[in-house]
Amino acid sequence: MKKAYRTFIGLILTAMVVLCLPGLKEFTASSAADTDKLEVHFIDVGQGDATFITCGGHSMLIDSGDDSKGTAVQNYLQKQKVQKLDYLILTHPDADHIGGAPVIITKFEIDRVFVSNYEKDNRTYQKLIQALDNKRLKAVTPDVGETYRLGSAKITVLAPDRIYDNPNDASLGLLIENGDNRFLFTGDAEEPAENDILNNQADISADVYHVGHHGSRTSTSEKFFNAVKPAYAVISCGEDNAYGHPHAQTLNLFRANAVEVYRTDEQGSIVAVSDGTQISWNCSPSTTWKPGEPSDPGFQKKSDNCPTQITYICNTNTKKFHYPSCSSVCQMSGKNKKTVTISRDEVIAQGYAPCKKCNP
Template sequence: MKKSIWVLLLVILSLGLLTACTDRATPPKEESNDSQKDQEKSEQPMVIENGEEVMRVHYIDVGQGDSTLLEVEGFSILIDAGNWKSTEVIDYLKQQEIKNIDIVVGTHPDADHIGQLAQVIGEFDVGEVWMSGNSSSSATFTNALQAIEASDTEYVEPRTGDVFDVGSLQIEVLHPSEITGSPNEESVSLKMTYGDVGFIFTGDAGVKEEQEMIDTDIDLNAEILHLGHHGSNTSTSLAFLKAVTPEIAIYSAGAENSYGHPHAEVIAAVENTGAEVYGTDVNGTIVVETDGKSYNVNTQQEGVPTEGQNRCIDINIASSAELQEISGIGETYAKSIIDKRPFENIEQLVDIKGIGQGTLDDILEQGLACIGG
């Protein structure tokens, strides 16, 4: 509830940092699937004959970020809100004529997942915001908390084993069971089940957290898996794939991004299970339609997933451990970078006390640090 928001704001205050389009014109390609491993492709839309309500799950092309819209029986759920430097999420929601959003889930505080959360709350009537409870000192996160506090939106911290019903859609919380201050690893992870068709979302949770999900007594089997951490090899273990046994895997990544997303070994592992892989970097916005018995996968454009470019470390979203891979950046400087971000460019690192021009020159020469992907 709102009391928890004040706790998070006080955490940020203690750090001294409380400061204040997707083109849908291309006709989609459609795949029809009857929830069996033997999939039959078709250029024609699936015909739903049983009169059941159709749920639509929109994996929005937000570049190097993440955002998914679910529409079911008059309800709307948004999982993550894209990158802080863009407006694709807001634009897409307006294109879909969304007025009210019943639940917005911020899987974790990274700026490429909650980047437009404050704007979403400002532009739409939002019923609840779900977050893990982990905090960030970034302006993006602070703005999101302030937007929640200034609105009538309820604040919820879901935990493993919680179950919610939204119309005929069942939401099971897979993770976290508790928080220890590891935002990415403790991403809010969910299984959404509509009839016989399941969807899994894990934010940026890693293989260790995937194993924790496996170790619960929750059935992880699902037809559609949203690949963790943009298809990075920090997620999507073989054990997790075996537990989920997806028929379709979808990842969100920026076209020609410099992080190596999706990683080739992840794509190979998924394809080796017989699942088909789609990515927003090559397919644009991806929409899955289901009546709870069968489903369609509709893509904005055709494309084959390929590995991203040479990896870089985005100083606006990287973890402390990742930042310490950058030349001259130790634990203390990494903490200062996290506290001061977001940055507009790499050169602003000299604003960190102790990082001078010499260190900046070394960072630029190394070529590992970047802004965006």
């Protein structure tokens, strides 16, 4: 009798577990067996962002390059046999992120469009709104903490959590998980927005970090980097871009931490493939460590030993600091010239301001 009673209780428990399983599945990481292949294509759009992601037959696009790249992104997606995008995500309304979107919106069927809460009043933005209207698409800003599915991958919204004055800071931030593999996207979010993401206590550790703001030193603060601790960093930027992206400070941080860096200005479109456990790449990482800033002959050598230290020439009279290669250095009188090999923050802390010409 006692044994029969135990069996009965056992059956009830088993039934409860089975009934609860569909609900549980949503909240547990998918096992290797039901993990789809996730492909992340960092499309070369010159200076700008456009990242195509596909998993289990579902697709999304994060940003679209500037308006001269809309057709190139369209062609790239068509080569990938994309007919429909489950999501179009426009991180923030700067032209190098949304300029190509009207072409994409016009040419593809799109289920959902997510945008930043930052609105701009310019022609590029108006063209985007017009294209959305023409397709009767409504763009929404998802809330922080919301999750979405792309095949077996899970997308978690990390930002923006408030209204910002700087459109870059208002960038949509996303973490994409596929099995054990994690990819982080922060658009052009700069340090204030990174701090807000950190304050929200979400786990932002990631294998692959799509580097904020094209490798600018105004993003990827050390604190933020330490929370992400990526094995791989991908920088979307254009060759010889006007902003000097990626900045030496950001590259040095990656180099000092043995992060493998991929960059679209050197390698063209870059593809990462996740099977849920491992990530493989279509090319080898970049080994140039070449910043987009004016080149400093001392940089490569110095950074081997002490990656965050750079040689600068300070003018003790004007209180400006320069790269050694800056033309102002030739004109500087010997008695005002002081050579230092320290980090950029340290030289600023000593009361020097960056030269406007070489922008160190």
